[in-house]
Amino acid sequence: MDEDRVKTLTRALEMAVSGETAGAADVFTEDVVGWSPAMTVRSRAELVAELADRVAAFSDVALSVDATVGADGRVFGEWRLELTHTGPLRIDDDVLEPTGRRITLRGITVAVFTGPRIAEFRQYWDEADLLEGLGLLPAS
Template sequence: MVDNWEVKRELADAINDHDVHRMLDLFTENAVFVSPVGLAEGRDEIVWIFEQFFKGFPDLRLTVWYEATGTDNPLVVEWTGTGTHTGPFLLPDGQVLEATGRRIALRGTCASFVENGKIATHREYFDQLELYTQLGLHLSRDDPAPV
C-alpha cells in the first residue's frame, strides 16, 4: 500500500528538482490541476504550467513549512516559494514578461487528492497580486465597460 504522504512529498521534491519526468509519473493520466494561473487537465497540461515557472524562475524552490498530517485525503500543506526571475515568464494575458532579476518570496497552500498512489486532483492557492507586485507589475484600470 502506498503512503499518500510519500506521494505528496515526492511532488515537492520533484518540483524542487525541476524534474518534469518524475512529476508526470506522480499524476494520474487525467489529473486535474487548479491554481490562480488556470485550470489544467491531464499530466501534459499540468507539467506545462510548472515548466512556465521553471523557465521564469530557474532557481525556484518550495519550502514546505506545514503539513496537515491529520488527514489522508486531501493532503494539505503550506509552503513558501522563492526564486529569481531570470527567464521569460508567461502572464495570464498571453504576454511574456522578460527577466527582471527580481527575487520573489510567495506564500501559498495546496491540497492534493491521491488515488491509488497517484495525484488525481491538485489545487494550489497563492496570491497572484503578491507575485506580480514583487515582479514590478502594477494594477491598471481597464476602460469602463460600455453600458
C-alpha cells in the same frame, strides 16, 4: 505511505516552480484535475504544457513545505517559496523578460491522491504578490 505522499506533493510543487516535468507520470494521474490562481487543468498533458512556460524563468529557488496528511489521505501542504526571476516568463500571451527581482510567495496546496499519484489539486496563493514582485503592479 503518508511520507511518500508528502514527498510526492513536494515534488509536484518543485515541478510547478521549475517547469521541469520529467517524471510527471510518477507524480500525477493521467486525468489529474487542478486549479491555481494562474491555471486550470484537466489532464496531465494540459498540466505539463502549462508548466513548460516556466522552464528557466526562475533560479535561486528555496522551497519549504510543511505538510499534513488528513484522515482521508488528502495532503495539505503549506509552503513558502523564494525565487529570483532570471529567465523569460510567459504570462497569458505575453512574455516577461527577466527582471532579476527576488520574490517571496506563501500558499497552501491541497492534494487528493489515487494510489501513489496526485489525482486532484488546488493551490491557494495571492497572485497579486507575484505580479507585484515582478514589478507588474505598484507596491502596496
